[in-house]
Amino acid sequence: MAGRISSGLPMHVMADLAPTIPRARRGLTAPAGLPQVAPAAVFILLLFNVPLLLMLSWSIDPGDNPFKYYAALAQGSVYMKVLGNTIYIALLTTFACCMLGYPLAYWMWSLRARSQILVLALVVLTFWISILVRTYSWIVILGNDGIVNRSLRSLGVTETSVAFLYNQFGVIVGTTNVLLPFLVLPLFAAMLKLDRRLLQAAESMGASQARIFFRIFLPLTFPALAAGSILVFILTLGFFITPAILGGGRVPMIANMLDLLINRMPRWENAAAISTVLLVLTLLFYAAYQWVEKKSRI
Amino acid sequence: MENPSSLTRWLITVVGVSILLFLCLPIAIVIPMSFSSADTLAFPPPSLSLRWYRSFFEDPRWLEAARTSLFVALASSTLAVLFGSAAAYGLVRGTFGGRRILEANFLAPIIVPQVITALALYMYLAKFGLLGTFGGLILGHTILGLPYVVLLMSVAIRSFDVRIEQAALSLGASWQEMFRRVLIPNLMPSLLAAWIFAFIISFDEVIVTIFLSGAHETIPKKMFNELVLRVNPTITAIATLLIGFTIITMGLAAWLAKRGSVSAIRGLDH
Numbered sequence: 254m255a256g257r258i259s260s261g262l263p264m265h266v267m268a269d270l271a272p273t274i275p276r277a278r279r280g281l282t283a284p285a286g287l288p289q290v291a292p293a294a295v296f297i298l299l300l301f302n303v304p305l306l307l308m309l310s311w312s313i314d315p316g317d318n319p320f321k322y323y324a325a326l327a328q329g330s331v332y333m334k335v336l337g338n339t340i341y342i343a344l345l346t347t348f349a350c351c352m353l354g355y356p357l358a359y360w361m362w363s364l365r366a367r368s369q370i371l372v373l374a375l376v377v378l379t380f381w382i383s384i385l386v387r388t389y390s391w392i393v394i395l396g397n398d399g400i401v402n403r404s405l406r407s408l409g410v411t412e413t414s415v416a417f418l419y420n421q422f423g424v425i426v427g428t429t430n431v432l433l434p435f436l437v438l439p440l441f442a443a444m445l446k447l448d449r450r451l452l453q454a455a456e457s458m459g460a461s462q463a464r465i466f467f468r469i470f471l472p473l474t475f476p477a478l479a480a481g482s483i484l485v486f487i488l489t490l491g492f493f494i495t496p497a498i499l500g501g502g503r504v505p506m507i508a509n510m511l512d513l514l515i516n517r518m519p520r521w522e523n524a525a526a527i528s529t530v531l532l533v534l535t536l537l538f539y540a541a542y543q544w545v546e547k548k549s550r551i
Numbered sequence: 552m553e554n555p556s557s558l559t560r561w562l563i564t565v566v567g568v569s570i571l572l573f574l575c576l577p578i579a580i581v582i583p584m585s586f587s588s589a590d591t592l593a594f595p596p597p598s599l600s601l602r603w604y605r606s607f608f609e610d611p612r613w614l615e616a617a618r619t620s621l622f623v624a625l626a627s628s629t630l631a632v633l634f635g636s637a638a639a640y641g642l643v644r645g646t647f648g649g650r651r652i653l654e655a656n657f658l659a660p661i662i663v664p665q666v667i668t669a670l671a672l673y674m675y676l677a678k679f680g681l682l683g684t685f686g687g688l689i690l691g692h693t694i695l696g697l698p699y700v701v702l703l704m705s706v707a708i709r710s711f712d713v714r715i716e717q718a719a720l721s722l723g724a725s726w727q728e729m730f731r732r733v734l735i736p737n738l739m740p741s742l743l744a745a746w747i748f749a750f751i752i753s754f755d756e757v758i759v760t761i762f763l764s765g766a767h768e769t770i771p772k773k774m775f776n777e778l779v780l781r782v783n784p785t786i787t788a789i790a791t792l793l794i795g796f797t798i799i800t801m802g803l804a805a806w807l808a809k810r811g812s813v814s815a816i817r818g819l820d821h
Contacts, residue, residue: 286645293638360567390577491664
């Protein structure tokens with residue numbers, strides 16, 4: 254390949270040459286980095302920052318009472334109910350992800366190298382498969398005529414179908430399924446980084462397996478678990494697709510209400526005010542996430 | 552921890568496998584369902600047939616949606632790679648102030664809930680009459696792919712030895728020549744991987760598409776609308792096609808990313 258480095262110059266010679274590059278020559282890349290960053294910076298400014306700021310400005314009324322849309326949110330019981338419901342579902346989903354994610358990551362950690370790669374590949378794969386596909390499958394599994402209900406009926410456990418879908422339960426199952434990798438992958442990475450000699454030391458001193466787990470393993474991986482939980486919580490707050498499909502319109506969450514306010518009712522100002530609340534919540538929790546994540550790395 | 556009792560180990564295995572099943576079963580179950588001959592979603596399928604694949608490939612609306620998806624994904628991922636990889640270079644090699652803030656700004660679309668990005672773009676594009684146009688949709692998707700390109704390319708550029716660039720420059724290459732003949736060829740595997748990532752992100756995107764696309768339908772948007780209304784077994788066939796497509800492209804991206812990091816390291820001893 255013509256472009257590849259094949260000058261035959263030993264690396265250390267190149268390294269020695271580097272400082273001798275004339276200032277003017279280096280000047281070709283100067284002001285360093287700015288020309289390369291500029292197009293993307295302008296692009297994101299015009300198509301992300303400005304639209305976001307404009308939307309936030311919609312939530313402020315130019316009249317006497319600039320915060321009247323926020324006041325409407327606080328007074329409108331529907332809005333508060335949806336907000337409360339969203340936070341409730343986000344908490345339950347986060348809890349479910351922890352209860353499933355920690356054992357899964359632990360099991361992955363305890364596997365031999367080859368099976369570890371295989372399981373890791375499966376988890377990463379699910380992460381990349383369309384959310385729609387993953388959500389859709391739950392209709393097949395949990396629907397009235399789905400696999401679970403058919404099995405229950407043929408086993409004689411129930412006469413009629415159990416309503417697993419189009420309620421809170423369905424939404425939480427679907428959301429947990431989609432978001433689980435967001436918790437498992439960083440948690441597993443944190444476990445891999447854990448110094449196994451600590452565990453061996455404890456063992457050689459006669460600590461029981463349970464004691465080693467609860468006194469060493471769990472405390473050392475807890476920050477990663479906390480960071481992953483916050484991430485899952487944030488993602489659930491803004492979740493749209495799974496609640497819309499598995500909630501069947503009966504489990505309203507913030508994102509779905511925004512869709513309604515924009516695409517059906519046109520009430521842009523209210524939508525803008527709700528978005529601001531959601532954005533502030535998200536950024537607050539993201540700041541918490543970064544703080545915890547930083548701690549978990551030490 | 553190295554030698555847990557066999558009972559504990561057995562228990563951990565059972566729990567681990569069950570959770571893995573919970574994670575993977577939804578994907579695995581769609582595939583046999585898509586070959587079912589039944590009108591309803593019954594598992595296991597009573598007999599096999601390709602009728603749902605036929606109903607996809609013979610429906611002009613699904614094919615049109617597939618064309619739109621491909622076109623938008625190609626255009627937006629290409630834009631994201633052009634903007635994003637240049638930006639990553641500037642961020643990694645740059646010396647200007649405020650790089651961290653700029654980097655955070657590039658990554659912000661990952662953190663801001665997509666529904667908010669979608670809503671802001673909806674109101675913004677409506678002002679310029681770009682709502683419901685291909686252009687608006689492509690720009691929206693580019694915003695979502697850009698952070699991933701910046702992330703991936705930053706890693707790749709950071710692991711590419713800057714001294715190789717300096718050597719080329721010191722041996723008389725102009726900056727453009729160095730870029731074209733040294734940097735790009737060496738970063739090619741990572742560039743392709745980033746391009747595939749951005750492509751998949753656009754191809755799977757639903758929320759921004761629902762808000763911005765107007766009358767245009769992409770595969771995920773049409774899937775979403777059908778799923779909210781009723782259960783249509785054609786979707787099992789589409790889902791299976793999407794699973795296959797994702798496995799192939801992600802496998803390719805992973806292979807390229809690995810090659811990229813290897814060639815970047817190899818650059819050291821050549």
